[in-house]
Amino acid sequence: MTHDHDLELRPTAAQTAEALSPPPGRTGGDLVVETLRGLGSTTVFGLPGQHALGMFDALRRSDLTYVGLRVENNAGFAADAYGRITGEAAPLLLSTGPGALTSLAALQEAAAGSSPVLAIGSQVPAAGLGGGRHGYLHELRDQEASFRGVVKSTHPVRTASQIPSAIAAAWESALTAPHGPVWVEIPEDVLLAETVLPVVTAMDADPHDLVPRPELTAVAAHLLAEAERPAVIAGGGVVRADAAGKLRALAERLDLPVVTTFGGKGAFPWEHPLSLQSWIEDRHTTDFLEDADVLLVVGSGLGELSSNYHTFAPRGRIIQIEADAGKLESNHPALGIHADARLALTALLETVPEREDPKAPERVRRVLDLVRERVDSQHLNLEQELLASVRAALPDTAPSFWDMTILAYWAWSAFDARRPGTMHSAQGAGGLGYAFPAALGAAVADPTGPVLAVSGDGGAMYSLAELATAAQYGLPVTWLIVDDGGYGILREYMKDTFGEATGTELTRPDFVALAESFGVTAIRSTPESLKDDLTKALAEPGPSVVVLPAHLRMFAPTHLG
CATH class of the missing domain: 3.40.50.970 (Thiamin diphosphate (ThDP)-binding fold, Pyr/PP domains)
Structure with missing residues (x-):
């Protein structure tokens, strides 16, 4: 045969x-x-x-x-x-x-x-x-x-x-x-060494599908359908699995409030009535999630940043969908479903009945109002205005890459990533120097539109050599460098903890002159002109640098209470 x-x-x-x-x-x-x-x-x-x-x-x-x-x-x-x-x-x-x-x-x-x-x-x-x-x-x-x-x-x-x-x-x-x-x-x-082996032709190396076990998704569907106060935490796994559409469909079918982690930015529409956005570093959001009787966690291990620095103490039942088996129940007991986020959400959509909760949007609005009141009370207008300027200048479909810098820490919580997979940051491992070279890689992947990189002056020093790469390949990357004279976030951490900072003040080059020496267009901006300067830079072909001298502050951390 x-x-x-x-x-x-x-x-x-x-x-x-x-x-x-x-x-x-x-x-x-x-x-x-x-x-x-x-x-x-x-x-x-x-x-x-x-x-x-x-x-x-x-x-x-x-x-x-x-x-x-x-x-x-x-x-x-x-x-x-x-x-x-x-x-x-x-x-x-x-x-x-x-x-x-x-x-x-x-x-x-x-x-x-x-x-x-x-x-x-x-x-x-x-x-x-x-x-x-x-x-x-x-x-x-x-x-x-x-x-x-x-x-x-x-x-x-x-x-x-x-x-x-x-x-x-x-x-x-x-x-x-x-x-x-x-x-x-x-x-x-x-x-x-020379080889006489035949020329390698087409290779078969298809990745394995990570399919959820049906008995587990059946239990998960039952728990969600019967829940009184369900909620969702959507992590980077939703974005990686191209599952944002499935997540939205499930949330709308069950009236589920959704918060995205910093790695999951863009996994759920920012202005959606069920969107808690990504204020997971705020105690009001943490309180809301702790009060959920059923919490669906998709594509997140609930690590340090996603758990409000491990202050998150859920009281309800957790359903955790995660492709990395080592992250299942690693921080909290859960109904662990080892699966690709897209396949698992598809299975839930095929199983769950509709559930109506007309009060869900009101509960979401109440949390966001409390978050807004707390942030506004700290008089941090400059930081919010700068983020608004970046958002206004950046096309909705353009990807952005953020280094470990104060403006990025703000963006994790407050920036509207209007499409899945358009906001990326180094918060996974937390290393400096990520934004600009990563943006160059994104521009190689799709050179038809602009890409934004955001760094502080300390992080920028890790990547200056790649101005030569940007110029050599003519890549359409605009690099926003927020220059505050040192490692700004470390300066804040040390002053808050020890009363004085050590090793955080830096001598910097003239970033504008340096960029121009590579043949890269550069401009020194101000908070008032940032939107226009970025808009112009992003619209021009090839690489560009926008330098913004500014001292930014973080919003105050939240506390248990």
Whole structure:
């Protein structure tokens, strides 16, 4: 008996002839780029280095588009954003030792933010692995171990024939929910050695669907339908799974108030009558969620930021839908449903009856009124006006990327991300220097519209080298740098805690002159002219910098009470 898949595996005569006569002069590096092409890649990010030159030479013989950044960490941030915007695995080519290790902070952010980054790094020649016998440049005793605790999976290669399978397995891992970064490691001599292996053609590395168990969604549907005061916390998993439409449909069918986490910005319409927006750092919102008799948590582990710094103490029943099994019930007991957010919400929509609660919009308005009164009482008009200016200047569909800076901390709570997947920040791992290189990666993914990056002057210093990248590729990124003379948020934290700040004041360059020296248009703005300055910068082709000298303050933290 012959099965259909048996026929599919049987090569044609033309395929056999082509496989028996591969073109000469190919190396292990060619196997890398051929595999990436066979998996569907069109673009790779990275930075060349001595042991990785076999991969980079092979790029010359391929039709892959290479985008080179100036620092490996920034290349990782760019790949992260490319993966978020496209939903595809983003290849990141790295060298050995210092080059590889410099990418780790970016890969930590990709892991925290569930971004499918496919990092492929070189290694010292195979003979030198495992003990420093040869003393190679860049050599690490166990390079793979440096990545194992950061990425989702590691895939070491030791021979040329292992390359296609290792990269395909890594690709599948990166794109299986929850998405995440992966690490492939190939020795220098394997990359450089000529190969007579056939040219790699189409590869099959489809990610696995993470389907919810039906008995669990049946219980969840019953709990939600019978609840008196249900509510929803929507996290980044909703955005990553492209499940915002499903979430809205479920909320409207059951009259569920919805709050989004900082990572879930845009998962639910900001002005919707059932929207609690994203004021999860406010005690009024926390009180409301604690009072819910059934709380549906979708795509969030209820970590530090999503639980109001672990002050959240729910009294009702929690239903937690989460693709990362390690996050299920990790902070609170729950009916844990290990599943992709979109598939689980679809299952609930197919199961739940309609539930009417005409008082739900009124309860939502009451919470938002209390939040607004508290913020307004602190006389922080400048900060709110600046956010309003940014929102007014930025097209609804344009993505924005935010560094760890005071204006971003405000944006987490107060910025209306009008479309899913349009607001991204470094709050997953909390590293500095994310915004600008990530925005460059987003512009590579879609160069047809503007992209905004927002940094403080301290975070901007991590990324200045990438002004050269922006200019080299003509990427349409506008970089807003809020210059307050140092690490503003750390200054506030230290003064509040110790009465005085240490190590937070910084000497800075003239950012406008520096940008112009790279051939990048730049302007010094004011709070009054920011909206117009940003609007103009975002409308012009190519990169631009807007510098805003301003000292911002955070809204006061809330307390239990």
